[in-house]
Amino acid sequence: MRSVEELVQADAGLVSREIFASDEVYRLELERIFSRAWLFVGHESLVPKPDDYFVSRMGSESVILTRDRQGRIQVMLNSCAHRGMKLCRYDHGNNRTFTCPYHGWSFSTDGKLVERPGELVGVPGHATHYKGELDKKAWGLKTVAQVCNYKGAIFATWDPNAPPFEEYLGDMRLYLDGALDHRDGTPGGSEVIGGVQKWRVKCNWKLAPENFIGDRHHDISHRSVDLVGIGPSAGKGRRDFTEGRVCVAFPQLGHGTIGRLPAFEEPPFKSQFQNHPVAEAYFRQVYDARVRNLGDSLRVTPHAVGTIFPNMSFHSHQPRSLAVFHPISGTEMEMWRMYLIDKDAPEEVKEAARHYYLRYSGPGGLTESDDMENWTGATEACVGTESQKLYFNYQMGLGHAQPVPHITGAVTADYTEENARAFYRRWGQFMSGAEWDALMPDTVRADAA
Numbered sequence: 001m002r003s004v005e006e007l008v009q010a011d012a013g014l015v016s017r018e019i020f021a022s023d024e025v026y027r028l029e030l031e032r033i034f035s036r037a038w039l040f041v042g043h044e045s046l047v048p049k050p051d052d053y054f055v056s057r058m059g060s061e062s063v064i065l066t067r068d069r070q071g072r073i074q075v076m077l078n079s080c081a082h083r084g085m086k087l088c089r090y091d092h093g094n095n096r097t098f099t100c101p102y103h104g105w106s107f108s109t110d111g112k113l114v115e116r117p118g119e120l121v122g123v124p125g126h127a128t129h130y131k132g133e134l135d136k137k138a139w140g141l142k143t144v145a146q147v148c149n150y151k152g153a154i155f156a157t158w159d160p161n162a163p164p165f166e167e168y169l170g171d172m173r174l175y176l177d178g179a180l181d182h183r184d185g186t187p188g189g190s191e192v193i194g195g196v197q198k199w200r201v202k203c204n205w206k207l208a209p210e211n212f213i214g215d216r217h218h219d220i221s222h223r224s225v226d227l228v229g230i231g232p233s234a235g236k237g238r239r240d241f242t243e244g245r246v247c248v249a250f251p252q253l254g255h256g257t258i259g260r261l262p263a264f265e266e267p268p269f270k271s272q273f274q275n276h277p278v279a280e281a282y283f284r285q286v287y288d289a290r291v292r293n294l295g296d297s298l299r300v301t302p303h304a305v306g307t308i309f310p311n312m313s314f315h316s317h318q319p320r321s322l323a324v325f326h327p328i329s330g331t332e333m334e335m336w337r338m339y340l341i342d343k344d345a346p347e348e349v350k351e352a353a354r355h356y357y358l359r360y361s362g363p364g365g366l367t368e369s370d371d372m373e374n375w376t377g378a379t380e381a382c383v384g385t386e387s388q389k390l391y392f393n394y395q396m397g398l399g400h401a402q403p404v405p406h407i408t409g410a411v412t413a414d415y416t417e418e419n420a421r422a423f424y425r426r427w428g429q430f431m432s433g434a435e436w437d438a439l440m441p442d443t444v445r446a447d448a449a
Helices: 023-032 165-180 207-214 216-228 277-294 347-360 366-380 418-431 442-448
Strands: 014-016 039-043 052-058 061-067 073-077 092-094 097-099 106-108 119-122 146-150 153-157 190-201 246-250 255-259 305-308 312-315 321-329 332-342 391-393 411-413
Touching: 023 321, 023 418, 039 052, 039 061, 039 190, 039 321, 039 332, 073 146, 073 153, 097 119, 146 165, 153 165, 165 246, 165 255, 165 305, 165 312, 190 347, 190 366, 207 246, 207 255, 207 305, 207 312, 207 321, 207 366, 207 418, 216 366, 246 418, 255 418, 277 347, 332 347, 347 366
Parallel strands: none
Antiparallel strands: 014 391, 039 153, 052 061, 052 092, 061 073, 097 106, 106 119, 146 153, 190 332, 246 255, 246 411, 255 305, 305 312, 312 321, 321 332
16 A cells, blocks of 8 residues: 555545555555544434434444433444444344343443443343453443534544544534524424435445535436436426535535535525425425524525535435445445435425435435446446556646635635545545644634634
């Protein structure tokens, strides 16, 4: 493996093909990125009741996202401290304790029984086989160092020295809010509908967040889908609300989006779901409420797609969804999609949205199929000895980005690869082992404070 500085030359717009196919790079990513960065784990609506759990991933680790009996969200390694067996072998369920099927060790998150989440509470033969000498408090489950419930989206990190999530997110929060907030502008208020779609793709994980972070110029790939007209309105196309969007990058943080610039008022209402009167009336109603609720405050209209470094992306409008790209190897990832809707929307509106989401996204979605073909083809082009001597070109708009008014640390341009350069610059910083003082610039930290 060549040096990180040679592999990624973001300021020159050059990224080596080697990082999209190398298992050596993949193993180092697990250590230096996925063991340190804030990672998306799931949504609170996946665990609505006490003792509910959802099995998620952080890098290559299986983790349990659960709501304890006190209503708090917990994230812990899905691995028995005794011999490593997975405790939860179903995708989701409800358990008061997590019991290992191998030797019967059991662990609890109930704050009335234990001092810390995941503490060992039951050991068969503790008094006889172990002579009462096993220190249960020393053999609990490994839990994440920090967890953050940000408007229903659950993020976690293994690194106790990582900055708070909202500092890590920076002003990119304005764009993520568009996916998580209620359509009337009130904070949060969304839920996952239709479960979680999961499928594996023979591609390197980085190609997917790069696609969402700001690749405006790959619409040529979707021409056939645009002609079919799978959007929710009566017009042609895959979705509504694409006009007025530009690329916005956060070069110091590695996040980015294709969205509108911040504004102090809502653009005029644009019809959607024209063929569904109930859904149409609902979205008109929440638009009017949004105008009243937000007044003349700064906001970003929810018409964006974007990426939170390293591996979580979102659509804030239709199809309103969250995506996460789990690395499996240097040439394979597992992709998850969660679809969002206002929690209090009428069931008829939720069903109309769900049908559209499935036409658009997921392994059977027409648009996602185009993207997967691109990502697998690009990965195949990176595995050869001669191919790995070459670089991909990320030089579009190099040197032409301008600061974004009203938000900290963001730059913009109409068509540019500045967003991808920001992503790979951040990748290089993590892979070089930079400490958090270097990873989080003073300007960003001061603004967060």
